[in-house]
Amino acid sequence: MDQELQELPKRVLIAAGFVAYLSQAPEDVRHSCLTEWREFLGIRNFEMRRFLCTESEQLIWKSEGLPSDDLSVENAIVILQVRNHYNPCKHRELWLF
Numbered sequence: 001m002d003q004e005l006q007e008l009p010k011r012v013l014i015a016a017g018f019v020a021y022l023s024q025a026p027e028d029v030r031h032s033c034l035t036e037w038r039e040f041l042g043i044r045n046f047e048m049r050r051f052l053c054t055e056s057e058q059l060i061w062k063s064e065g066l067p068s069d070d071l072s073v074e075n076a077i078v079i080l081q082v083r084n085h086y087n088p089c090k091h092r093e094l095w096l097f
Helices: 002-022 027-041 048-052 055-063 070-085 088-096
Strands: none
Touching: 002 027, 002 048, 002 070, 027 070, 048 070, 055 070
């Protein structure tokens, strides 16, 4: 538990980097960059899918027809992360009011 808490900032960095920089990259580039980033930061076990979404969410997506392969699930995660955390209309509304 202590190790997980110590690694949390590094895991967040990897996840944010994935969403921001690797979302448009091919699957092999995603895999090699994630491996390189984990090694550089000294993180041995990190499953980005489990870090950014729950198994329940993945089961719901599968029941709705999303294939369960890594690429499909990663793409769903990216779409939902971007949609949930970046809403230019909301920023505009906050600025106007």
